[in-house]
Amino acid sequence: MAKGAIREGLARTGQIVRAGTGSLGGRLLALTIVYVLTASMLIFFPSAANFRNNWLGERANAAHLAAIAAELAEDNLSEEAVRELLDGADAIAVARITGGATELVLGADTGNAPLLDEDQTRRRPLREMAAVINTFTGPEDRLVVLTAIPQTRPDERILVILPEAPLREALIGFSARLFWFALFASLVTGALIYLALLVMFVGPMRQLSLSMTRFQENPSDAGRVLSPSQRHDEIGEAERALAAMQADILAAIRQRERLASLGLAVARINHDLRNVFASAQLVSDRLAASKDERTAAMGQRLVRAIGRGIRLCSDVLDYGRSAETRPELQPVALAPLLDEVAGELVPAGEGVIWENMIAPEIAVMGDRDMLHRLFGNLIRNAITAMKGRDPARLSVSAEVSGDEVHVTLADTGPGIPPAVQARLFEPFSSGGGEGSTGLGLSIxxxxxxxxxxxxxxxxxxxxxxxxxxxxxGAG
Structure with missing residues (x-):
């Protein structure tokens, strides 16, 4: 039972930690703590070396004072008094170096303990930081032979032998205090930076992300468009850009819905109009066949008007269906196809000269029905444009270039007005021809x-x- 509860508790704790570090704010907090702890580790060795030097310096000053006290007492010091002076300085022996000669002032037996020379008369930072590691890893019973300069007598040197164990304990305590201080500082710093980033960056970015998600769920809802703040930084620019993009998408969706509804209505109207035109065409044909010249002339005009109406309905319906048709590509010979289209559209006996200069072997990969409609639109437009022109010539040629075939259709019409050229291939952009719907070139x-x-x-x-x-090309 207890083991199961502990295991469950650890699993829940892991889930909480993973959930916290999974968010942007949690990652920033974790990174801040890691960076502060890393910085603390970088300053640990210089700080520990300075602490070690101060600790040894204090022992050297205490030993110097003990040596001065021994000098003043001359030969009246007992063995117990000497031991008390040495214990006060945490030392085993104290000697003075004057004029190159070493004079033992206070001393005790050091035994066979290993010795470590420590010269504080010359400061070497790298060596002092290495000495910190040496203090942690050295033998438990090692003694430090310390050479230092007394504060009161800078012209002298003092030699102190002291055990390293108290120094090691002091360094361990200093390291523990520094670790807990660094941990506390990293937590406080991380929390402050996290709160600042949460307010300044993470929160607004989260709002942007939520706004995009909500808008994606229902882009036709105007209430889901982001209301940008008054910020003038990069996040403010992102908010305004997102709001503008959402507004454009919303407008495009509404326009598309309106066009879809309009297209459905036009398709229905076209269907009914074609039936009406079919009935009217029967009447107009009878009028055109009347023996009365005036009635026949009016019938001919009515026939042409009804024909334009039927073509308009057909073009609109074709335009609505063209984007839904999937072509079946296959090799199609161009020359006979274009002759077939021209035979259906070029009026005989009306002065239009048809010239097909395409070599019989040239073929393209295409859908035959689509090719028929494509070239039929171009040929029909050319014939309409050349109406009344002399000469009226429509020529077609083809050139193979790599894996493509370039088909050129040239007429002798009056040309396309400059105002129409900019929107030539747009839907309902008419070149001004009689009966033109403006859909032929778009299709x-x-x-x-x-x-x-x-x-x-x-x-x-x-x-x-x-x-x-x-x-x-099909070759």
Whole structure:
């Protein structure tokens, strides 16, 4: 029972520690404590060396005073008195060095104990820090032979023999006090730095993270958009940037929802309009076939108007479906495909000259239906643009470049107005042609992209317009 409780308690403690260090604030606190303790370790040896020097210096001064007392008493000191003087200085023997001669003032038997020479007349920091380690690791019964300069007589030297054990105990006590002080200082410093970072950085960063998470859960909720603070530092800039990005995403989502609803409504309206146009076309065909010239003329105009309406409905529906179609890429010969498209669209007997200069062996990787629609849009636009022009010539050529085929379509139309060129491939951007919906080139660009190709306007002007369609070659 007891072992199980202890094991459970240790497991819970480990979970708490891991949870605390898992957060950014917990890691900062742990790092601060580690850094302060590391700094304390770096200053330990200089501090311990200084403590050791002071301890030995105090014993040297006490031994010097004992030597002065022995001199004043001359030969009246008993053995017990000598021992008391030495015990007061924690020394075994004291000698004076004057004029190069050593004179024993107080002494006792040192036995066969190992000796350690310690010269404090010359200070050497590195050697003193190494002596700290030597004090901890030396024999228990070792004696220190200390050479020092008395404070009251700087021209003399004093030689003191004292046991190292009291020095070792004093160093251990000093090390323990320094460790607990460093631990306390690291905890206090770490807590203060943690609180400062928590208020200044961790808290705001946590709010940013929570705001992003909440917004991700429901980006269409305006209440989840972050309200930035008035901070002027990097966190304030991040808050304002995040709030602006969330607002843009929210606006885009709402715009997309509106467009989706509008698209659904347009699709339904288009379906109904096509049925209405189909019925109206039957009536207009009968009017156009009337023997009365005025009625027939009005019927022809009505036929053309209804035809434009039907094309508008078809283009809108095609645009709505084009992004959902997945192409089935296969080798397709360009020359016969373009002749087929031109045969359907180029009006016979109306002066439009069709020139197909593509070599029979050139083929591309594409979806045949998509290619038919792509080039059909371009050819239809060119024929509309060249209406009434003389000459009206539409030529097509192809060039193989690496693994791509560049198809060039050139007409002799009046060119595309500069105001339209900037938005040429955008939806509902019309070139101004009669009956134009502004969707043909947008659909064409999407179809080319679905087949890993592209379409560009190479040139346009009074002499005509040139489009280049780049597709993957099949060779």
């Amino acid at each position: 064409t660009r999407e179809l080319a992209g679905l087949m890993e190709g592209a379409i560009t306007l190479q040139s346009t002007g009074p002499e005509g317009t040139v489009f280049v369609v780049s597709l993957k």
